Amino acid sequence: ALPKLPVPPLQQTLEGYLKVVRPLVSDDEYEQTKRKVEEFGKPGGDGEMLQEKLLEYAQTKVNWVYDWWMDDMYLTARLPLVINSSPGMVFPKQIFTEPSDQLRFAARLISGIMDYKVILDARALPIDYARGQLAGQPLCMEQYYRLFSSYRVPGLTRDMLVSPDSSVMPEPEHIIVVCKNQFFVLDVIINFKRLSEADLFNQLKRIMQAATAGDRCEPVGLLTAGDRTEWAKARIKLMEDSTNRDSLDMIERCIFVLCMDEGVCCDKTDLTLACQMLHGNGSHSNTPNRWFDKTMQFIVADDGACGLVYEHSPSEGVAVVQLVEHLLNYIQKYGSKKMLRAQSICELPYPRRLRWKLSPEVFHYLKTSRESVDRSIANMDLHIMRYTRFGKSFPKSQNMSPDGFVQLALQLTYFKLHKRLVSTYESASTRRFQLGRVDNIRAASIEAHNWVRAMCSDTVEVSDYDRMELFKKALKAQRNFTLQALKGQGIDCHLLGLKEMAAMIDMPMPDIFTDEPFDLTNKFVLSTSQVPTTMDAFMCYGPVVNNGYGACYNPHDDYILFCLSSFKDCGDSHSEMFTIALRQALDDMQHLCLKVSFLLISHPSVHVQS
Known part of the structure; x- marks a missing residue:
């Protein structure tokens, strides 16, 4: 028998939520949200009360989030x-x-x-x-x-x-x-x-x-x-x-x-x-x-x-x-x-x-x-790109997760086009638990934001060595988000459960859930999914918001197939431009990895300069 989906600790989820909000909003907006989150999570506050009721509710269900999530x-x-x-x-x-x-x-x-x-x-x-x-x-x-x-x-x-x-x-x-x-x-x-x-x-x-x-x-x-x-x-x-x-x-x-x-x-x-x-x-x-x-x-x-x-x-x-x-x-x-x-x-x-x-x-x-x-x-507006310069074997050769590599390529692509990051959805399976479906891996992390800014910076102060170090930190953050979600410790399902519990007991909706950044974090401008197949078959889907992109990808050993979608009537999104920028982002990432590897071998004691 598989275990039941756990209810994550409240403070862990609130800390994770603030990390998700940070790269998406201004300093002032972040401080306002932080105060609302702290108010929600204070001892004896609404958060603790809802968490207690959620834990009780979870005892009565095979999977406490399944119906709400569906x-x-x-x-x-x-x-x-x-x-x-x-x-x-x-x-x-x-x-x-x-x-x-x-x-x-x-x-x-x-x-x-x-x-x-x-x-x-x-x-x-x-x-x-x-x-x-x-x-x-x-x-x-x-x-x-x-x-x-x-x-x-x-x-x-x-x-x-x-x-x-x-x-x-x-x-x-x-x-x-x-x-x-x-x-x-x-x-x-x-x-x-x-x-x-x-x-x-x-x-x-x-x-x-x-x-x-x-x-x-x-x-x-x-x-x-x-x-x-x-x-x-x-x-x-x-x-x-x-x-x-x-x-x-x-x-x-x-x-x-x-x-x-x-x-x-x-x-x-x-x-x-x-x-x-x-x-x-x-x-x-x-x-x-x-x-x-x-x-x-x-x-x-x-x-x-x-x-x-x-x-x-x-x-x-x-x-x-x-x-x-x-x-x-x-x-x-x-x-x-x-x-x-x-x-x-x-x-x-x-x-x-x-x-x-x-x-x-x-x-x-x-x-x-x-x-x-x-x-x-x-x-x-649907575009299919077979990226043939490399496939999943290249990130593996660099001791990097192919999925993390592609996710960060999508972040870099969006930043190249829009000079900002947006809320991103990547499904992480929770099938380790009874009736498990998915939680969300949040690729638009603080570490990813630091890295994409460095990648797009022309200043000589930022070396390729610095970019590589930031890249590794972003990959680590992506790996941590992934592991957290796979273990049933993701923030999205938990926040949904707390919000639904507030509605179930008919209490005034806590400020954390009516806050504009909460809505922003749940409008997934990048809706992404890895759907690998062993045969030459692939999956595609549309965006989930009007100004968004759908990005489904299938990594093979020597190429990656991307299905990229957007809506033509939105001035903010353009599938062809995204495709071109994604190709360039993947090229840039490979170039960075190879250049730093070569220079570290040639000059092991020297930081690599751009």
């Missing part, structure tokens, strides 16, 4: 899932030479996913153990078991994440296939037997033929791409009709969604592939060929583009990546084998097309959602 991070957010919340993932490009190749690949993909689901259903997935810092500790596996059993239902003020109770409802035996914006029920298990790939191929062929021959269908899937409250209202209207209730029920209970897309363009670059997986390129392209509330949506286009988009609330990227690696290995393993017709299950029933009856009110919501998602997609 609401704060996902379920109370009203922004559309598309771009703002749901990451896309690009698989290695496939070569399809004839129309049936898309169906063959999709059949094999379904088979590979069901192969993985058998392991999940038996609870036979090998336990993950921590790597890197705190290596060897067992990790909570619950996120894996939510991949095919969860569904996000829109609510007027708060969404719900539901998992059908298998003791009440039978396990689902169908998937939903979306083709030409039409939804079909495909049974993948019939009479307790999984369909063979040959049978899946034939059923997919039937779906393709039916979708092509069918009447023009309203793009109902676009409803899931809009504002969450508006979609909740539309869903209430849909549920008034029994035909719609049946269709929604079949989608909500399915194992996963398979989107059979139409190719977007001949030029399958990293960027065009990323856009197709992340948002589908708009209402006149593949965006209506989605149902964004379903946790797992796999995408196979007729031009060989393939990947997925997933609803983020049930799981972190690590569980999705593990599933994808299993899937791609399965496809690779059986890819060269011809699809033999296994013993067919007698005459298979035709896949059922889902029907919809749309009222004038629903048509209004559909129009609003279409306009909204098209605006969001047009406003998205």
Whole structure:
């Protein structure tokens, strides 16, 4: 049994919070915040009282922050899932030479996913153990078991994440296939037997033929791409009709969604592939060929583009990546084998097309959602950079953490462009604890601020040796933040818990939580995440604030793949400029490391001068 997530000591969190605030605000603002923090943390003050109540509350919960964190991070957010919340993932490009190749690949993909689901259903997935810092500790596996059993239902003020109770409802035996914006029920298990790939191929062929021959269908899937409250209202209207209730029920209970897309363009670059997986390129392209509330949506286009988009609330990227690696290995393993017709299950029933009856009110919501998602997609500024000068092997050769190296490169990049640091989010897994999800590694540290200023300084008083010493201190601070978060001692979840406890007992909100710097530290202008894969697959997502950047990176031995995003209508952010500055920052950091190493070897007793 894994331990419960601890509640960190109050003073430790308050000291850590002040360290986070310091590089983000002016001296006067910092002094004001410091006084409020000291008032909150004084003996017998609000902080001690809330801490005591939080400790009591934690005794009654498997994971004291889980529900609060889920609401704060996902379920109370009203922004559309598309771009703002749901990451896309690009698989290695496939070569399809004839129309049936898309169906063959999709059949094999379904088979590979069901192969993985058998392991999940038996609870036979090998336990993950921590790597890197705190290596060897067992990790909570619950996120894996939510991949095919969860569904996000829109609510007027708060969404719900539901998992059908298998003791009440039978396990689902169908998937939903979306083709030409039409939804079909495909049974993948019939009479307790999984369909063979040959049978899946034939059923997919039937779906393709039916979708092509069918009447023009309203793009109902676009409803899931809009504002969450508006979609909740539309869903209430849909549920008034029994035909719609049946269709929604079949989608909500399915194992996963398979989107059979139409190719977007001949030029399958990293960027065009990323856009197709992340948002589908708009209402006149593949965006209506989605149902964004379903946790797992796999995408196979007729031009060989393939990947997925997933609803983020049930799981972190690590569980999705593990599933994808299993899937791609399965496809690779059986890819060269011809699809033999296994013993067919007698005459298979035709896949059922889902029907919809749309009222004038629903048509209004559909129009609003279409306009909204098209605006969001047009406003998205996504850049993919394969940095090939070095990969994670270079920081390792310098006895540096590759993740810490990249995080500080992102800090240097932002400082080069804006001459300041901003609140930064990097997820740190808390899976060492029951139902653990993440806490935040705060890369915009005091030490990082000192280092980036030295890197951008032209004064002769600052030597490369000084820059290197400051770099090492910044890396150490980053490592300490990381370890603290991994051990369940991060500040973000704890401060959230104290704030939620104040709301729970209906006391006036303490000044520490209404202070402007508190709001500033929780607006993550840099939203970053390392999502490593062993194959040529990568993940991408949008910024989490209007003036922010999304920065997802995948470090390989000899290159680093970055997916960088911002919004075009914001004058403060610009993905192309950020990409150029990031490339220069990484070059500068390598140059600094190599120069100092060389000069220390050549002149071991002399400080290196610029």
